[in-house]
Amino acid sequence: MASSQFYGSVVSTKGKSLVLSIAPRMHHLSPPKVSLWQHRRFSNPNFVSFKRLLVPLCVKKNVAIPPEFGSNSAAKSRISSSNLNEAGTNKKYAKVHDFCLGIPYGGLLFIMGLIGYIVFRSPVSLVLGVIPGFGTVALGFFSMMVWRKSKSNFIFILGQAVIAGFLARQYSQAFILTQKILPWGFYAFLSSAMVCFYAYVVLSGGNAPPGNKSKVV
Structure with missing residues (x-):
């Protein structure tokens, strides 16, 4: 009985030492931890803008939309409003009725x-x-x-x-x-x-x- 306990303790000690000695060697074989946004699909420039848009919206409700999403529409609205203003201001009338x-x-x-x-x-x-x-x-x-x-x-x-x-x-x-x-x-x-x-x-x-x-x- 005592011999079996001694033998088991020796085996367990050797097993632990074996695991500890093998673990550092196997560490480089484990795949590196890659975040979701570092994935190949999301590293595409087309997905970066979605990241910048969705993350702030999930974290904070009232957040400004990134410039690339509103630049085209804002520019078009500014151009149309300026054209309307110019059309309204450039039209001339008689100074006396x-x-x-x-x-x-x-x-x-x-x-x-x-x-x-x-x-x-x-x-x-x-x-x-x-x-x-x-x-x-x-x-x-x-x-x-x-x-x-x-x-x-x-x-x-x-x-x-x-x-x-x-x-x-x-x-x-x-x-x-x-x-x-x-x-x-x-x-x-x-x-x-x-x-x-x-x-x-x-x-x-x-x-x-x-x-x-x-x-x-």
Whole structure:
């Protein structure tokens, strides 16, 4: 019994010494520990970005997305917004609305024509004063109402320009025949100036929108 215990202890001691002596030699044969992100598939550059994205999202909820994921979309959004801003800011309008000068011009013609008809009983005052003055005031008023609704008032601007052109021609002919500065020369100059003004409004892109306060005069 004692001999068997002694023999067992000797065998166990030899076994332990044998394992301890073999273990350092077998250590280099064991496969090295490779982390998941050092694996060949994940060492691919295409998987690095997923690592950078998923790990922070798992660790921290509110984390910024890496730049490579938002660079393209952010650049596109910046380009589109800049294009919209440039389109909005580069569009030009007339600095003075057509009705700002059209209504006073038509009112002057109407009042002076009415006075001339009452005082001199001249039908010319009705044809070249009252009727075109009233038409210009009406077109200017409708142009203002349409402009406030953010609709196109080009037809009303064109109508005022046609009346002013007709009056400029008639007043110029009267001034050439009579050589009188008042009233024909003055009205001819004023109507010609209004024709130039309406042309300026049309060529400048029309009236500025109601919301564009910087362009409104």
